[in-house]
Amino acid sequence: MYPHFLGFEFLHSYGLMMAVGFLLAWTLVEKLFKRPDLGNLAIALVICGVIGSRIAYVIEHWRVEFAADPVSVLYVFRGGLMFYGGLILSSLVFFAWCFAKKENPVRLGDLLTVVVPLAHAFGRLGCFCYGCCYGKVSHSAWAVTFPVGSPQYFADGRQLPVLPVQLFEAAALLALFAILLAVYLKWRRFTAGLYFMGYAAIRFGLEYLRGDPRAAVGPFSISQTISLAMFAFGLMLLGYELACDNRRG
Numbered sequence: 469m470y471p472h473f474l475g476f477e478f479l480h481s482y483g484l485m486m487a488v489g490f491l492l493a494w495t496l497v498e499k500l501f502k503r504p505d506l507g508n509l510a511i512a513l514v515i516c517g518v519i520g521s522r523i524a525y526v527i528e529h530w531r532v533e534f535a536a537d538p539v540s541v542l543y544v545f546r547g548g549l550m551f552y553g554g555l556i557l558s559s560l561v562f563f564a565w566c567f568a569k570k571e572n573p574v575r576l577g578d579l580l581t582v583v584v585p586l587a588h589a590f591g592r593l594g595c596f597c598y599g600c601c602y603g604k605v606s607h608s609a610w611a612v613t614f615p616v617g618s619p620q621y622f623a624d625g626r627q628l629p630v631l632p633v634q635l636f637e638a639a640a641l642l643a644l645f646a647i648l649l650a651v652y653l654k655w656r657r658f659t660a661g662l663y664f665m666g667y668a669a670i671r672f673g674l675e676y677l678r679g680d681p682r683a684a685v686g687p688f689s690i691s692q693t694i695s696l697a698m699f700a701f702g703l704m705l706l707g708y709e710l711a712c713d714n715r716r717g
Contacts (some may be wrong), residue, residue, distance in 0.1 A: 592641065605629060
C-alpha cells in the first residue's frame, strides 16, 4: 500500500491515480474522437462524479466510518467513493447538458462511455494504493496484506491477507475498455448499452469477493442491486440502438 506517492505526504496516490485516469480518458476523447468542445462537460461530469460518489459512500458507511467523526466526510483525498453514486449524479448532469445543447444523448453517450472504464481502472488502482475496497480474507497466492493503518481492519486488530479485488476490477475494466474501443471504432455506436451491461456484470460478480462493510438489500449488496438495474438499462439501450440500426438498414 502506497497512500503517498513516492513518500511525499502532500501527494496522495489515490487522487493522483484519479487524475491520471481522467487525463488519459479526456485525451482520447479530444484527440482520437475529435471532440475538444466537450471540455466544460467533462469537468462538470468529473466534479459531479466525485460529489455523487462521496455522498453514496458516506450514506453506505456512515455508522462504521463517519458517525464518530462527521468532519471526516470532507476527507475525500483519503479515498472512500462509491462509483455508482457518481455515475448516477453524472448521468443526470449529462442528460441535462444534452437537453440544453440539443445533443443526441445516445450518440454522445456511445462516445463517452468508451473511456469511462479507462478512467475507472486508474481509480481502482488508487483504491489499492490507499487500501480501501479490499477483498475477503484469503490465504491463496493472490492474497495481499495491507499494513497497519490501512482501512482494512478486523475486530481483533489483526491485519490478515485479503484478495486484491481492486486489482481484479482494474484488470476487468481495462478489458472492457479495449472491447468498447474496438466496437466504437468499427460501428460508432452500441457502446453505451454494452458498457452498462459489461460493468454491471463485472461489479455484480466482484461484490461476492469484497470484504469491506457492505450495505444489504435483501440477498444482495446495494451495489449488486444497482448492478441489476444497470444491466437492464444497458440491455434496453442496446436493443433500442439495434432497432434503430435495423430501421435505417
